[in-house]
């Protein structure tokens with residue numbers, strides 16, 4: 001009797017309706033795509049190849065794997081810079097779509113791959129181009145990946161620093177232990193007092209990395225408005241974007257009031273302080 | 279390591295401006311001069327009053343490191359969670375009589391966010407860089423970049439603004455809308471290069487013997503893997519095979535620098551990972567960096583020179599206990615170590631209490647009485663709680679600066695230093711003109 005006869009036999013027991021559906025995974029390991037996603041993947045593919053940086057960053061590939069040998073992310077994730085470069089260089093719309101779902105977010109942006117690649121590819125850069133694409137189009141997977149960043153994005157967009165002392169809360173950074181968070185349990189004083197003990201006046205705040213002047217944050221926001229960052233963020237999180245616009249409107253009001261208050265001092269001053277209107 | 283003849287050959291090749299790829303690398307500074315002649319941008323020059331020191335970069339090109347009249351380009355991560363980093367730097371500047379500005383009119387480079395979430399683009403990043411450059415220029419103080427990522431980003435952005443006319447014109451238009459113009463600094467300078475340039479003055483002020491200390495160095499990726507031609511090298515440090523900073527200052531101070539097999543690896547920060555996927559950062563930092571530093575090199579301290587690296591290497595260790603890995607290797611920035619060796623207060627200045635891995639043992643090895651310093655600091659905290667005014671390294675900002683990036687007496691554009699701008703005199707915390 002052949003060995004095959006001893007193998008467990010599994011009969012096909014799908015309902016007719018189930019059998020009519022395409023398999024959830026195609027044999028290539030690709031996800032099942034809805035017609036809308038298929039259309040979007042084509043748009044993304046075209047936009048990706050039209051990005052002016054594409055031809056500057058993707059120069060060719062030997063498949064040597066030198067980049068992956070030094071890659072920190074490759075040690076812990078199902079990810080490799082060699083594969084990313086291959087997808088960029090020779091992949092089709094579906095392979096690009098797959099990479100945009102999750103893989104692009106494994107990269108640490110350390111630039112080790114760039115330094116090792118004999119072709120001079122900018123692999124970290126092309127991964128950023130892919131990420132920008134996924135943000136601009138507000139891909140569902142990207143929204144999920146970036147969901148924890150609402151607070152830091154708010155800070156970044158309104159005052160231009162990424163963290164604040166009050167973000168480093170002991171319950172969120174429990175793995176950092178009791179010392180690293182300026183917790184009052186260790187020192188017996190509030191986080192505000194801990195910040196006062198830093199001998200630099202602009203750092204004595206818990207709400208930002210340092211105090212940022214109103215003019216500076218308005219100039220920054222203008223950059224975001226005029227370089228398409230705000231529109232990009234709208235695609236990802238419209239509610240957050242509207243909230244940011246409201247915060248900045250309040251700061252503009254504050255700026256206008258301050259212009260009145262300090263009118264005499266400002267009259268004698270030259271440079272942007274004299275001309276910037278908020 | 280290569281032998282002496284091989285090292286010489288590599289260095290000769292480098293002066294031909296070639297990287298391993300065989301591609302010629304152009305010196306962006308030469309193109310900057312041409313663009314300035316055409317009126318497309320202004321160059322913020324390093325002048326004699328910046329008291330520059332000459333160093334060499336990867337290809338043997340000269341790089342001027344200004345040591346005086348500096349504009350602190352702070353790092354958001356440092357100021358947010360390892361504030362002893364900037365306070366040590368400003369303290370060393372006070373001790374060595376250097377003038378500087380530490381203002382609220384600066385944003386971060388925003389590149390942490392870009393590398394973490396990609397919610398930006400190169401034009402925006404270039405405009406943010408150029409806005410900060412212009413602010414430094416109008417105060418007539420040369421920008422000194424605290425963060426490795428800001429340094430890497432600004433090198434990239436300067437290159438982009440020089441090489442890409444479309445980006446340059448767009449950024450210039452945005453800047454003009456706010457009364458600013460496109461100014462590029464003659465050099466992008468990382469603070470660790472300043473520390474290295476100041477080595478003779480730092481060593482002359484050393485108060486503690488650090489010769490018993492074994493240090494391992496983590497080289498921040500964005501210092502030398504981004505735009506590699508701008509990083510500083512020195513034949514006397516690793517035979518010119520690795521960047522000269524921050525190792526140089528440790529050697530100058532007399533510490534023992536030990537090597538370990540994974541020196542080339544990143545720290546595990548990952549930009550996004552340190553906030554939302556810390557299990558990766560922790561595992562990478564502990565397994566690939568801290569363990570070899572302790573097991574191979576028997577290090578007493580890990581020294582690095584970037585925000586993300588100090589944060590990741592230091593703060594990832596505490597939880598290692600859960601896996602039986604209680605390394606608790608202290609992690610400090612080069613300038614914190616230098617300040618401590620010069621006698622800075624470990625808590626009031628070096629602010630070591632924000633670090634997760636205790637530094638007590640290291641301080642003891644350096645001969646520093648941390649117990650009395652800690653008691654003194656506890657008393658200081660109580661006093662602050664009761665309303666005592668905090669001790670400051672320089673005069674506080676004026677009330678008007680909460681709103682406006684005020685003109686401090688400078689004339690625009692700065693051709694020659696005919697009018698001195700307000701600077702902080704070191705030591706006494708008063709503003710001088």
Ligand code: SF4
Pocket residue numbers: 067070071072073074080081106107108109110111112113114123124
């Ligand atoms: S930049 Fe990204 S892909 Fe390249 S080595 Fe670092 S983690 Fe890997």
Ligand code: SF4
Pocket residue numbers: 060061062063064065066067068081082085116117118119120121123
């Ligand atoms: S190092 Fe460069 S050539 Fe080699 S596999 Fe990676 S991208 Fe391709």
